[in-house]
Amino acid sequence: MNNNVNNKTENELAHVNSLKNSEVGAISKFVKNLLTLKNPDTMIKDAQSGGLKKSLGAFDLIILGVGAIIGSGIFTVVGIAAAGSSESLGAGPGLVISMVLASMACVFSALCYSEFASMIPAAGSAYLYTYATMGEFMAWLIGWVLMLEYLVGYIAVVSAWSGYFMQFIKGFSKFLPDCIVNPPVYLIHDYSTVKNMLGDNIDNMIPHFMGIPICINIPGICITLYIIMTLIKGMKESTKMAGLMVAIKLGVVGLFILTGLFYIKPENWTPFAPNGLNGIFMGAFIIFFAYIGFDAIATAAEETKNPQKNLPIGIIGSLGVCTIVYVLVALVLTGVVPIDKIDVQAPIASAMAMVGQNWVAGLISIGALTGLTSVLLVLMLAGTRILYAMSRDGFLPKILQTLHSKFKTPHVLTILVGIICILGSLFLNISIAAELCNFGTFASFIIVCVAVLILRKTDPKRPRPFKVPFSPFLPLMGILCCGGLMIYSMQFLKTSRILFPVWVILGIVFYFAYSYKQQRKAQNLSNEDNDV
Numbered sequence: 001m002n003n004n005v006n007n008k009t010e011n012e013l014a015h016v017n018s019l020k021n022s023e024v025g026a027i028s029k030f031v032k033n034l035l036t037l038k039n040p041d042t043m044i045k046d047a048q049s050g051g052l053k054k055s056l057g058a059f060d061l062i063i064l065g066v067g068a069i070i071g072s073g074i075f076t077v078v079g080i081a082a083a084g085s086s087e088s089l090g091a092g093p094g095l096v097i098s099m100v101l102a103s104m105a106c107v108f109s110a111l112c113y114s115e116f117a118s119m120i121p122a123a124g125s126a127y128l129y130t131y132a133t134m135g136e137f138m139a140w141l142i143g144w145v146l147m148l149e150y151l152v153g154y155i156a157v158v159s160a161w162s163g164y165f166m167q168f169i170k171g172f173s174k175f176l177p178d179c180i181v182n183p184p185v186y187l188i189h190d191y192s193t194v195k196n197m198l199g200d201n202i203d204n205m206i207p208h209f210m211g212i213p214i215c216i217n218i219p220g221i222c223i224t225l226y227i228i229m230t231l232i233k234g235m236k237e238s239t240k241m242a243g244l245m246v247a248i249k250l251g252v253v254g255l256f257i258l259t260g261l262f263y264i265k266p267e268n269w270t271p272f273a274p275n276g277l278n279g280i281f282m283g284a285f286i287i288f289f290a291y292i293g294f295d296a297i298a299t300a301a302e303e304t305k306n307p308q309k310n311l312p313i314g315i316i317g318s319l320g321v322c323t324i325v326y327v328l329v330a331l332v333l334t335g336v337v338p339i340d341k342i343d344v345q346a347p348i349a350s351a352m353a354m355v356g357q358n359w360v361a362g363l364i365s366i367g368a369l370t371g372l373t374s375v376l377l378v379l380m381l382a383g384t385r386i387l388y389a390m391s392r393d394g395f396l397p398k399i400l401q402t403l404h405s406k407f408k409t410p411h412v413l414t415i416l417v418g419i420i421c422i423l424g425s426l427f428l429n430i431s432i433a434a435e436l437c438n439f440g441t442f443a444s445f446i447i448v449c450v451a452v453l454i455l456r457k458t459d460p461k462r463p464r465p466f467k468v469p470f471s472p473f474l475p476l477m478g479i480l481c482c483g484g485l486m487i488y489s490m491q492f493l494k495t496s497r498i499l500f501p502v503w504v505i506l507g508i509v510f511y512f513a514y515s516y517k518q519q520r521k522a523q524n525l526s527n528e529d530n531d532v
Contacts, residue, residue: 033520035135038393040120040462043128058310058317064378065318066246074253074290074329075368076160077434079347081286082330083339084279088492091283093334094273096327098283103323105284105485106291108478109445110319111468112452114312118466121304121311126444126451127386131393133454134447140515142447143390144507148500149440150383151417153292154376155424156433161372162188162219167346168365183218191215192429220425227376228418231384234407245374250325252367255360256348257328263355264335274339285489289434290326291319292441312466380421384413394522395515435489435496436503442486449478 081098084090091098116129127146131139166188173181185194186206194215198205207214273280304310329348336351343350349368352361388410391400404411424433452468452475468474490497 033516033523034137036519037133037135038128038131038139040132040459043120043132058313061304061310061314062317062321063246064381065314066250066321069291069318069322069375070246070249070253070325070371074326075164075348075364075371076346076430077286077289078326078329078333079342080431081283081290082334082347083342084275084282088282088286088489089275089279090339091279091287092272092274092339093269093330094280095283095287095330095334097273098280098287099323099326099330101280101284101481101485102288102291103319103326105288105445105478105481106319106323108474108481109448110315112448112475112478114315114466115452115464115468116448117311117315118309119462119464126448127389129451130447133451133458136519137511138447139393140390140395140511141504141507142444143386143395144510145440145443145504146386147383148503149292149437149444150379150386151421151424152428152433152440153289153437154379154383154421155428156289156430156437157372157375157379158220158224158421158425159190159193159217159428159430159433161223161369161376162217164346164365164368164372165219165223168369171362171365186213186215187218189215190217190425190429191427192432196429215426217425221422223373223376224418224422224425227373227380228414230377231381231414232404232407232409232411234409245370245377249367249371249374252364252371253325253329253348256352256364257332259352259357259360260332260336260355264332266335268335268338281485281488282492285438285485286434287326288438288441288485291322292437309465380414380417384410384417387413387417394518395511432495432499435493436499438489439486439496439500440503442482445482446479446486449475449482 078095080088080090082090082092082095113126120128120132127139127143130142169176170181184206185197189197191213194206275282304314333342333347333351337347337354341354346365346368349361349364352358352364387396387400390396391398391413400413400416401410402412403409453472455462456471
């Protein structure tokens with residue numbers, strides 16, 4: 001009888017141990033799946049067989065980069081960074097230092113982007129770099145964050161574009177009917193902006209459908225439809241349009257700098273930092289939005305000729321050009337206009353109007369429209385290429401990989417992204433969208449800097465046509481600069497610091513509800529093929 005009892009106990013223990021081993025094995029397999037890496041050679045092979053047309057040279061990439069960077073920041077956000085807002089302190093003339101701090105964070109990250117882009121010339125940017133170093137889950141998460149950067153950034157810029165467009169239209173008030181020059185606010189703004197304008201009267205001033213308030217940003221919708229059609233036609237056509245717009249806006253910015261030099265009053269530069277270091281650091285965070293765009297160049301890797309050489313030139317070259325322009329604009333703006341009189345909506349044009357140069361102000365409005373249009377073009381381009389890469393890796397439905405039979409561009413994905421941007425532009429205002437875009441950008445920059453350090457250790461022999469100098473010092477400085485500005489700003493920003501974690505959580509839920517299962521199905525099919 002004792003033997004039976006002992007046998008039964010041993011069987012139970014064996015069963016318990018078996019269950020524990022099974023659970024440990026399942027957990028181990030689950031963690032292994034999350035950390036699954038994608039070989040860079042496979043990424044390059046996928047890119048070579050992807051079908052995207054290679055048509056971009058180094059000059060084209062610099063044009064794309066300058067087109068993405070110089071836009072909403074220089075024409076709108078520069079005023080907020082200098083004068084401040086309800087949730088942030090202004091840097092004053094110390095904005096020059098803020099710009100240097102923001103550009104330093106960008107330079108460190110740009111060098112890391114250049115190393116990866118020359119080594120893995122494939123569409124996907126930081127998403128692919130993360131997949132090669134940190135695994136499947138982190139790759140998905142950074143791809144999700146990049147969607148926030150590009151698509152929400154697009155929404156911020158399209159809001160600014162609508163504002164400048166309506167200002168431009170008002171210049172023709174003698175020739176156009178009043179219904180076009182002064183339309184109802186709910187036809188030219190998002191709901192959030194209209195609510196701030198009308199306050200408690202909003203329910204009586206705008207139409208409702210089934211109890212839902214209707215605000216339609218018609219100018220924003222029209223320019224988005226135009227951007228969609230341009231991107232569907234192809235990259236070369238897009239860069240031609242961007243090149244024309246870059247030339248116009250650089251000419252306009254140059255005119256502002258040269259004209260403003262004659263109206264600078266040195267006394268406007270004192271006090272240099274009215275809000276001390278707090279103002280300078282918050283100015284660096286806000287003006288960082290003006291630098292967003294150089295990383296978008298890496299998303300066009302598959303459409304670049306000789307990417308190992310041209311991508312680093314495009315990334316670093318565009319950032320260098322824009323930094324010089326920004327510092328000059330900041331010096332002239334704060335020298336011409338006292339800080340308490342800076343117009344945060346249209347600071348550059350307003351500065352010229354204040355000194356009686358109305359014709360220059362008018363030209364600046366035209367330059368602002370062209371500048372913002374080029375930014376919209378590149379932001380939507382970057383967003384579609386990130387999603388294209390994620391779809392090719394099985395995280396998103398395969399239909400998103402469909403290429404246009406004639407233009408060889410992902411037209412289905414471009415149309416979908418355009419629709420998402422149109423819907424978002426109905427609800428998000430420019431300030432919240434810009435802050436969310438900054439958080440997404442900082443997160444992606446930090447990940448790229450970390451990824452460079454990881455791949456240097458895990459794959460040191462891989463050919464690197466471009467290498468980050470003084471590694472690991474410069475990548476670590478990129479992590480510290482981006483992380484420091486991101487954490488510092490959270491003590492002042494209320495809405496965006498809540499929405500950003502919510503976005504990340506939504507991404508995690510989507511991954512486990514759909515993408516993780518799709519990856520396992522593809523993995524099982526691959527294993528079955530190998531067995532056969």
